[in-house]
Amino acid sequence: MRLISARLIVSLIVGITLVSLAFSFYEVQIEKSNLRRDLERRAEVLGESLAGNVERSLEKSTTRDLQRIVERFGNREHLLGIAVYDQQGARLAVTPGLGQRLVSTPLALDQAVIGNHPAGNFVYLGPESAHVYTLPLHRDDQIIGVLAIVHDASYIGAQSRHVWRQTFQRVLVQVFLISLITLLIVRWSLTGPIGRAAQWMRALRMGGVSGRQSPPDCDFLRPLAHEVATFAQSLNQARFAAENEARLRDAGESLWTAERLAVHLQARLGDSRLFVVSNREPYIHSRQGKTLEVMVPASGLVTALEPVLRACDGMWVAHGSGDADRETVDSIDHVAVPPDDPRYTLRRVWLDKDEEEGYYYGFANEGLWPLCHIAHTRPLFRTSDWEHYQQVNRKFADAVLEEMKDTERPVILVQDYHFALLPRLIKEKRPDARVAIFWHIPWPNPEAFGICPWQRELLDGLLGADLIGFHVQSHCTNFLQTVDRALESRIDWERFSVQRRDHDTMVQPFPISVDFTDAESPASTPVCDSMERPLLLKELGVDAVFLGVGVDRVDYTKGILERFLAVERLLEKYPLYRDRFTFVQIGAPSRTHIKRYHDLLNDVEAEAERINWRFQRNKWKPIVFLKGQYSHREIHRYYRAADLCLVTSLHDGMNLVAKEFLAARHDEQGALVLSRFTGAARELRDALLVNPYDLSQTAEAIRFALEMPPEERRARMQRMRRTVRENNVYRWAGNLIAELCEVRVEAARPAAAAAHISGIQTNSPAA
Numbered sequence: 001m002r003l004i005s006a007r008l009i010v011s012l013i014v015g016i017t018l019v020s021l022a023f024s025f026y027e028v029q030i031e032k033s034n035l036r037r038d039l040e041r042r043a044e045v046l047g048e049s050l051a052g053n054v055e056r057s058l059e060k061s062t063t064r065d066l067q068r069i070v071e072r073f074g075n076r077e078h079l080l081g082i083a084v085y086d087q088q089g090a091r092l093a094v095t096p097g098l099g100q101r102l103v104s105t106p107l108a109l110d111q112a113v114i115g116n117h118p119a120g121n122f123v124y125l126g127p128e129s130a131h132v133y134t135l136p137l138h139r140d141d142q143i144i145g146v147l148a149i150v151h152d153a154s155y156i157g158a159q160s161r162h163v164w165r166q167t168f169q170r171v172l173v174q175v176f177l178i179s180l181i182t183l184l185i186v187r188w189s190l191t192g193p194i195g196r197a198a199q200w201m202r203a204l205r206m207g208g209v210s211g212r213q214s215p216p217d218c219d220f221l222r223p224l225a226h227e228v229a230t231f232a233q234s235l236n237q238a239r240f241a242a243e244n245e246a247r248l249r250d251a252g253e254s255l256w257t258a259e260r261l262a263v264h265l266q267a268r269l270g271d272s273r274l275f276v277v278s279n280r281e282p283y284i285h286s287r288q289g290k291t292l293e294v295m296v297p298a299s300g301l302v303t304a305l306e307p308v309l310r311a312c313d314g315m316w317v318a319h320g321s322g323d324a325d326r327e328t329v330d331s332i333d334h335v336a337v338p339p340d341d342p343r344y345t346l347r348r349v350w351l352d353k354d355e356e357e358g359y360y361y362g363f364a365n366e367g368l369w370p371l372c373h374i375a376h377t378r379p380l381f382r383t384s385d386w387e388h389y390q391q392v393n394r395k396f397a398d399a400v401l402e403e404m405k406d407t408e409r410p411v412i413l414v415q416d417y418h419f420a421l422l423p424r425l426i427k428e429k430r431p432d433a434r435v436a437i438f439w440h441i442p443w444p445n446p447e448a449f450g451i452c453p454w455q456r457e458l459l460d461g462l463l464g465a466d467l468i469g470f471h472v473q474s475h476c477t478n479f480l481q482t483v484d485r486a487l488e489s490r491i492d493w494e495r496f497s498v499q500r501r502d503h504d505t506m507v508q509p510f511p512i513s514v515d516f517t518d519a520e521s522p523a524s525t526p527v528c529d530s531m532e533r534p535l536l537l538k539e540l541g542v543d544a545v546f547l548g549v550g551v552d553r554v555d556y557t558k559g560i561l562e563r564f565l566a567v568e569r570l571l572e573k574y575p576l577y578r579d580r581f582t583f584v585q586i587g588a589p590s591r592t593h594i595k596r597y598h599d600l601l602n603d604v605e606a607e608a609e610r611i612n613w614r615f616q617r618n619k620w621k622p623i624v625f626l627k628g629q630y631s632h633r634e635i636h637r638y639y640r641a642a643d644l645c646l647v648t649s650l651h652d653g654m655n656l657v658a659k660e661f662l663a664a665r666h667d668e669q670g671a672l673v674l675s676r677f678t679g680a681a682r683e684l685r686d687a688l689l690v691n692p693y694d695l696s697q698t699a700e701a702i703r704f705a706l707e708m709p710p711e712e713r714r715a716r717m718q719r720m721r722r723t724v725r726e727n728n729v730y731r732w733a734g735n736l737i738a739e740l741c742e743v744r745v746e747a748a749r750p751a752a753a754a755a756h757i758s759g760i761q762t763n764s765p766a767a
C-alpha cells in the first residue's frame with residue numbers, strides 16, 4: 001500500500017508540475033508580448049507628438065532648441081531618454097544620461113533612414129534591456145534627421161520573473177495539499193476498508209463469519225466481497241462435507257451425502273445425463289424497479305430437488321414464470337443456476353396466459369389437487385382446462401426431447417401431477433430413455449380418483465413411465481387399485497408393477513426428505529440459539545415465554561385454520577398459557593388467482609385477528625400471522641427459536657416442513673406436533689401425532705409439547721433427527737435413480753423378454 005501511495009503521489013507531483021509549468025509558460029509569453037506591444041505603442045505616440053517640434057527646430061538649426069526639447073520630454077515613465085540625429089547618423093541632441101548608454105548608433109536608426117519609416121527594436125544597453133524607437137524627420141519629403149526614443153524594457157523581464165516565482169509557489173502549495181489529500185483518501189477509502197475486508201475474509205476462511213454477511217462500509221469492494229463470500233461458503237461446505245465423510249468413515253456409517261450422491265449418479269448415469277422436469281422452477285427472476293431479484297419459491301419439491309441437481313450437473317426443465325425470466329436466459333432459454341454459484345442448467349419453457357390458466361390453475365390445481373387431497377374441497381373439471389393440460393404436456397415433452405436429443409439413454413425424472421401425460425409422450429419418441437415420474441401428492445382410493453372424467457388418459461400417460469414413485473406404500477396401493485379398476489393391464493402385486501401395451505412400470509414408495517447436512521452446517525447458525533427467541537420476539541414486538549411456529553404455503557390442505565382453532569382451544573382450556581404462549585404462522589400466499597385460495601388467505605387473516613382480539617393483552621398476543629415469502633434463512637431462525645412446530649395438514653403427501661424443523665434443531669430441543677394424515681407421520685413416530693380435525697387433541701398435544709419432561713423431549717428429538725439424517729434427500733434421489741437405472745429399457749429388450757411374469761393378474765377396464 002505504501003508503494004501505491006508513493007507512486008500515486010509522485011505521479012500527481014509530476015503531473016501537476018508539468019501542467020502548471022505549461023500554463024505559466026503560456027501566461028508569461030502572453031504577458032510579455034502585451035507589455036512589449038504596450039511599450040511600442042507608447043513610443044509611437046510619443047514619437048508622433050515630438051516629431052513636429054523637432055523638425056521645426058532642425059529647420060532653424062538651433063541645437064539649443066533641440067536640446068531643450070529632448071530634456072523636456074526626457075523624464076516620462078520608463079523613458080530612458082530621447083536623442084536626435086542628422087541624416088548621417090551624427091547625434092545632434094540627447095537626454096542627459098542616455099548619451100553614455102548609447103555608445104553606438106542604434107540599428108533602428110539605419111532601418112528608419114533606409115526604409116524612410118519608423119522602426120523599433122529591443123536591444124541591450126549594457127546589462128539592461130531597452131526599446132529603441134526611431135522616426136525619420138522630414139523637410140519637403142527629404143529626410144533631415146532621425147528622432148530616437150529609448151524606453152527602459154527591463155521591467156518586462158522583471159514581470160516575467162514575477163510570474164514564474166508565483167508559479168513555483170503555487171505548485172509547491174498544490175503539491176503539498178494534493179499529496180496530503182491523496183494520503184488521507186488512500187488511508188480512509190483504500191487502506192482502511194481493504195484492511196477490514198482482509199480481516200473479514202480471514203474470518204470467512206476460518207468459518208467464523210456467515211458467508212452472506214457483507215463486509216462493513218466497503219461499497220466499492222462489494223462485488224468482490226460477494227464473490228469471496230460465495231467462494232468461502234463453498235469452501236466451508238466442502239470442508240464440512242470432508243469432515244462429515246471422515247466422521248462417517250470413522251463411525252462406520254453409510255450416510256448419504258451430496259458427495260456420495262454425485263459419485264453414485266456418475267456411476268449410474270455414465271455418459272448419460274439427468275433431466276428433471278417440473279412446473280415450478282427453482283429460481284424465479286423478477287424486476288423490482290431497476291434491480292433484478294432472484295427468488296426461491298416456497299415449494300417442497302424445489303427444496304428436495306435442488307440439492308440433487310447441484311450434485312450431478314443435470315438439467316432442470318421448468319415453466320419460466322418470473323416477470324424477468326426472459327431477460328436472464330440465453331438464446332436457447334438456458335440459464336445457469338444457482339445464480340451465485342452455478343452448478344446446473346435451468347431450461348425455461350414459456351406458457352401464454354391461456355395455457356397457464358387452463359393447465360396450471362385449472363386442471364392441475366382446481367382439478368387434480370383437490371382430487372388427490374382429501375380435504376373436502378370439490379374438484380372442478382373443465383374440458384377447456386383438460387385441453388390446455390394436454391397441450392402444455394406436449395409442449396414440455398417437445399422441450400425435453402429437444403434438450404436430450406444428443407444424449408444416449410437419458411434419465412428423466414418427471415415431477416408431480418402437472419405432468420401425468422409426459423412419461424408416455426417422451427417414451428413414445430425415445431424408447432431408450434429411462435423415465436420416472438414422482439407424484440409428490442397423495443393418490444386417493446379408486447372411488448375418489450374415479451370421479452375424474454379423464455382418469456384413463458391420465459393413468460395411461462403415467463404408465464408410459466418405467467417407474468412411478470409415491471411417498472408412501474398406501475399411495476402405491478391406491479394407484480395400483482385405480483389402474484386395476486380403470487384400465488386394461490396386468491398387475492403384478494408381488495413386484496408392484498403394471499404391464500400395459502408390452503411395457504412394464506414399477507410402482508414404489510420413495511419417502512422424500514431434506515438436505516440434513518445443509519441444515520447442520522456451521523454457516524447456517526450465525527446466532528446462538530438461546531439468543532434467537534428474545535431477538536425474534538423483540539422484532540415482532542411481542543412479549544411471550546413460549547413460542548410455537550408453523551410454516552406453510554397458504555393452502556386449504558395445510559389445516560392452518562384448524563391450527564389456529566387448536567391454539568384458541570388451548571387458551572380456553574389452560575388460561576395459564578395466556579400471556580405466555582405465542583404461535584407464529586409464516587404463510588406464503590399461494591395460487592391466489594384461484595378464488596378458493598384467495599378466500600382462504602382472507603379467512604386465515606380474519607381468524608388470527610378474531611382470536612387475537614379475544615385474548616390479546618398488553619404486549620402479548622396469541623397468534624402472529626406473517627404473510628409473505630420468507631427465505632430459508634429467516635425460516636430457520638424461527639425453527640431454531642421455537643418450543644414446538646405445528647404441522648396440521650388435513651392431507652399431505654409427505655410434508656417437508658416437519659423434516660426441515662427437525663434438521664434445524666441441532667440443539668436437540670423442541671417438539672413436533674404432526675398431523676397423522678401426512679406422509680411424514682409414517683416415519684416420524686416420535687412426533688406428537690394428532691388428528692387436525694380434533695381441536696382438543698391438537699390443543700392437548702401443544703400443552704404436552706410445552707410440558708414434556710426435557711429428557712423425553714430430547715430423546716424424541718434425537719430419534720427423529722436420526723431418522724431424517726439417515727433418510728435424507730440424497731438417499732431418496734440415490735434410491736430412486738438406482739431403481740430407475742436398473743430398469744431394462746424397451747429398445748434394449750428383445751421382444752421375447754416381454755413374456756410371462758409369474759403372479760400376474762389380468763384385469764379389464766372398469767365401466
Ligand code: G6P
Pocket residue numbers: 280298299300301302416417440441553590591
Ligand atoms: C406442492 C406440489 C409441488 C408444488 C408446490 C408449490 O408441494 O407437490 O409440485 O410446486 O406444492 O405449489 P406451486 O403451485 O406454487 O408450485
